[in-house]
Amino acid sequence: MKYLPFEKITYESKLSKEEVLTKLAEKIQVENSYGYDRDSREKPYQGYIKENSFRIKRLINYSNAFLPILKGNVEAKGMKSIIKVKIRLNHFVLVFIIIWMVLASLGLLVFSIKSMRDETYEVLIPMTLLLFGYLLTTIGFKYESKKYKIFLKEMLE
Numbered sequence: 001m002k003y004l005p006f007e008k009i010t011y012e013s014k015l016s017k018e019e020v021l022t023k024l025a026e027k028i029q030v031e032n033s034y035g036y037d038r039d040s041r042e043k044p045y046q047g048y049i050k051e052n053s054f055r056i057k058r059l060i061n062y063s064n065a066f067l068p069i070l071k072g073n074v075e076a077k078g079m080k081s082i083i084k085v086k087i088r089l090n091h092f093v094l095v096f097i098i099i100w101m102v103l104a105s106l107g108l109l110v111f112s113i114k115s116m117r118d119e120t121y122e123v124l125i126p127m128t129l130l131l132f133g134y135l136l137t138t139i140g141f142k143y144e145s146k147k148y149k150i151f152l153k154e155m156l157e
Contacts, residue, residue, distance in 0.1 A: 020156065024056075068089060069090060
């Protein structure tokens with residue numbers, strides 16, 4: 001899903017399942033029930049590992065509502081391991097963007113009908129809102145998801 005803020009990736013590693021989970025644990029700061037304290041940042045990621053699955057997000061020093069959440073599962077395959085990963089947006093952000101796109105699409109429909117009748121260019125307003133929402137979401141998401149992929153690739157070597 002190259003053009004959407006969602007990715008599914010499967011990695012194969014020469015490391016055993018236990019080695020992969022240990023390496024992950026070394027990079028993940030356990031999530032607190034009250035949130036993240038920027039001053040006590042010890043590791044580059046926050047999240048948890050539960051049995052063979054994990055959920056992490058990058059700890060950053062700037063604001064990015066489109067910061068992806070990475071969920072994964074580690075499976076043993078002989079002496080190797082298979083890591084299946086899903087990178088997605090936070091649910092709240094995803095709902096907000098869907099509402100934004102639906103409202104902008106409705107505006108596009110209304111202004112398209114009005115523009116055909118009155119020959120105005122007001123249709124450009126909802127088109128701009130749609131494009132802005134899409135680009136903001138996609139660029140913010142892809143910028144961060146690229147860092148997750150680099151992290152996983154380096155960790156699994």
